[in-house]
Amino acid sequence: MKEEVSVLIDEDRVAERVRELAEEINRDYEGKKLHLICILKGSVFFTCELAKYIKAPVTMDFMSVSSYGDRLTSSGCITISQDLTMSIEGREVLLVEDIIDSGQTLSYLANMLGKRNPASLKICTLLDKTTCRTTDIKAAYTGFEIEDLFVVGYGLDYAQKYRNLPYIGELRLKED
Numbered sequence: 001m002k003e004e005v006s007v008l009i010d011e012d013r014v015a016e017r018v019r020e021l022a023e024e025i026n027r028d029y030e031g032k033k034l035h036l037i038c039i040l041k042g043s044v045f046f047t048c049e050l051a052k053y054i055k056a057p058v059t060m061d062f063m064s065v066s067s068y069g070d071r072l073t074s075s076g077c078i079t080i081s082q083d084l085t086m087s088i089e090g091r092e093v094l095l096v097e098d099i100i101d102s103g104q105t106l107s108y109l110a111n112m113l114g115k116r117n118p119a120s121l122k123i124c125t126l127l128d129k130t131t132c133r134t135t136d137i138k139a140a141y142t143g144f145e146i147e148d149l150f151v152v153g154y155g156l157d158y159a160q161k162y163r164n165l166p167y168i169g170e171l172r173l174k175e176d
């Protein structure tokens, strides 16, 4: 199969939207400290870029979860390959995700992290495929709502490739 990537959301628009999200977050967390949890690897670019524009004192931690193999559809099977290094008890936690599809990953994570007694736990996602949702998970902050497409770039991968694209692209697989 041949892989083709076309620009869906260009670099400037992504950058602009990330700053807008940071402004919203700045308003909501004024006077508070914020603990960002980056879900590896997909949200690493987004988390770092967002963090640069957050005015509250920020701490960061990383967690590695996978629900996808090298396939284009969700496996529904979530495994935690790397847990957090810090306690989240009493912290204002913002879970930063690249994309919500079925919502199974975040539903599982929010439930698990909620039991660790954070002061608050909210979700910030760069992309949201709202029509694909099979759970009732909702993000407090959403960059872009998109159609049911397979997207890559700005951290998102297909079989570990394309994460470094500076834009969000649509991936199509074509017969050779």
Ligand code: IMP
Pocket: 042, 067, 068, 074, 097, 098, 099, 100, 101, 102, 103, 104, 105, 106, 149, 150, 151, 152, 156, 157, 158
């Ligand atoms: P969910 O559990 O179905 O919501 O899937 C969420 C995870 O699937 C995301 O964190 C991504 O890692 C991955 N994913 C879902 N849709 C896409 C996509 O279009 N491109 C790349 N990864 C995706």
Ligand code: MG
Pocket: 039, 040, 041, 042, 043, 098, 099
């Ligand atoms: Mg992910």
